[in-house]
Amino acid sequence: MELLDRVRAALPPAEEKRMFGGTGFMVDGALACSVSLRGLLVRVGADQQADLLATEGVEPMVMGGRASRGWVHVAPVLLGDDADLREWLDLGVAAARAAVWKS
Numbered sequence: 001m002e003l004l005d006r007v008r009a010a011l012p013p014a015e016e017k018r019m020f021g022g023t024g025f026m027v028d029g030a031l032a033c034s035v036s037l038r039g040l041l042v043r044v045g046a047d048q049q050a051d052l053l054a055t056e057g058v059e060p061m062v063m064g065g066r067a068s069r070g071w072v073h074v075a076p077v078l079l080g081d082d083a084d085l086r087e088w089l090d091l092g093v094a095a096a097r098a099a100v101w102k103s
Contacts, residue, residue, distance in 0.1 A: 003076065004035045010082065010089050025092075032096035033089060039076045042088050043095040046070040052091075070095065 004023055008016075014025040014032065022036025034041040041061055044052055046069040052058050057075035060067035079085045 003040065003079065006079075006082065006085055007033065007035050007040070007089065010086055012093065027093050027096045028100050030096035030099045032092035038073060040074040040079060040085075040088060042072055042074055042092040043099070044070060044072055044091050045095040045098060048091070048095075 007025065011025055011032070012027060014027045017024045017026060017031075019031075020034045020036060020041055021038075022034045022041070024031050024034040026032070030043075032043055049060070049070055049072060052072050053060060055078070057078045059073045059075075061071035061073055062068070074088050079088065
């Protein structure tokens with residue numbers, strides 16, 4: 001899967017785990033993002049989620065019929081080049097590190 005390889009190359013050192021029907025990436029002990037056939041799932045934090053959902057191709061993560069706070073699915077069309085991908089991954093890494101810092 002091309003997206004999976006691109007995420008591996010762009011992230012800082014991360015532990016990979018199978019989850020959410022794809023491959024999750026743990027940064028500093030917290031989940032930053034996950035790659036599946038649907039695209040990229042990114043941890044963004046609840047404070048940024050509403051603004052990001054205004055972007056076409058960005059949807060809330062839904063599990064068990066409920067939208068999860070602080071997580072968004074990013075459609076592959078929004079990840080066309082490495083700079084676009086890096087922006088989303090930077091959000092995920094920052095949110096993961098913030099979650100670790102809070103705990």
